[in-house]
Amino acid sequence: GQQVMQIPQYQHVQEGEDFTTYCNSSTTLSNIQWYKQRPGGHPVFLIQLVKSGEVKKQKRLTFQFGEAKKNSSLHITATQTTDVGTYFCAGPSNFGNEKLTFGTGTRLTIIP
Amino acid sequence: DGGITQSPKYLFRKEGQNVTLSCEQNLNHDAMYWYRQDPGQGLRLIYYSQIVNDFQKGDIAEGYSVSREKKESFPLTVTSAQKNPTAFYLCASGMGQGWNEQFFGPGTRLTVL
Numbered sequence: 001g002q003q004v005m006q007i008p009q010y011q012h013v014q015e016g017e018d019f020t021t022y023c024n025s026s027t028t029l030s031n032i033q034w035y036k037q038r039p040g041g042h043p044v045f046l047i048q049l050v051k052s053g054e055v056k057k058q059k060r061l062t063f064q065f066g067e068a069k070k071n072s073s074l075h076i077t078a079t080q081t082t083d084v085g086t087y088f089c090a091g092p093s094n095f096g097n098e099k100l101t102f103g104t105g106t107r108l109t110i111i112p
Numbered sequence: 113d114g115g116i117t118q119s120p121k122y123l124f125r126k127e128g129q130n131v132t133l134s135c136e137q138n139l140n141h142d143a144m145y146w147y148r149q150d151p152g153q154g155l156r157l158i159y160y161s162q163i164v165n166d167f168q169k170g171d172i173a174e175g176y177s178v179s180r181e182k183k184e185s186f187p188l189t190v191t192s193a194q195k196n197p198t199a200f201y202l203c204a205s206g207m208g209q210g211w212n213e214q215f216f217g218p219g220t221r222l223t224v225l
Contacts, residue, residue: 001171033213041218042202042216042217042218042219043155043202043204043214043216044216045213045214045215048213088154088155098143098160098162098208099145099157099160099170100157100214101157102147102154102155102156103154104153104154105153105154107152
């Protein structure tokens with residue numbers, strides 16, 4: 001079945017440093033979504049990418065969708081303590097767009 | 113105030129008992145989903161429903177059951193057949209199809225003693 005992997009699984013960075021998480025799918029995706037889950041909280045939608053090679057920015061966050069639409073990345077510039085949490089990518093399943101397959105997640109910890 | 117609610121936030125049950133987790137949304141969304149999250153892990157889909165009176169199994173449906181009698185409600189029953197029921201359960205809703213974002217409830221943390 002379809003697999004969506006993320007690396008790294010954990011990342012500890014000093015406040016102010018940059019952070020990147022990578023998402024890789026075993027199959028081509030029609031679109032990819034990113035979610036953030038704060039510790040003890042629930043996932044919250046961040047963004048959706050649709051086009052091959054698409055790049056979107058939200059303040060210090062930069063999202064990219066690969067040319068082959070099988071991988072994606074999230075880059076945070078100059079991390080802040082508010083960036084703490086687990087970041088998930090998610091893409092539609094093989095069998096249609098009615099459900100998402102979530103990645104394994106990357107947990108970001110900020111060292112003040 | 114629109115949103116998706118789950119109750120209770122924490123739930124304790126004895127082994128062998130069935131337990132039903134509530135999920136309600138007032139976003140007028142057609143699709144609803146149940147996920148399970150284990151410590152340090154991603155989200156795994158249990159069941160989903162795209163329309164009233166219809167639902168499909170997800171990746172880990174064994175030991176769980178659902179109903180969708182109303183558009184607003186999608187309760188999940190964790191049966192005694194579920195071997196490792198202790199987990200964080202998340203309900204989500206969306207307009208349907210993977211093109212659209214999913215909105216998550218606050219979750220229910222179930223502990224089976």
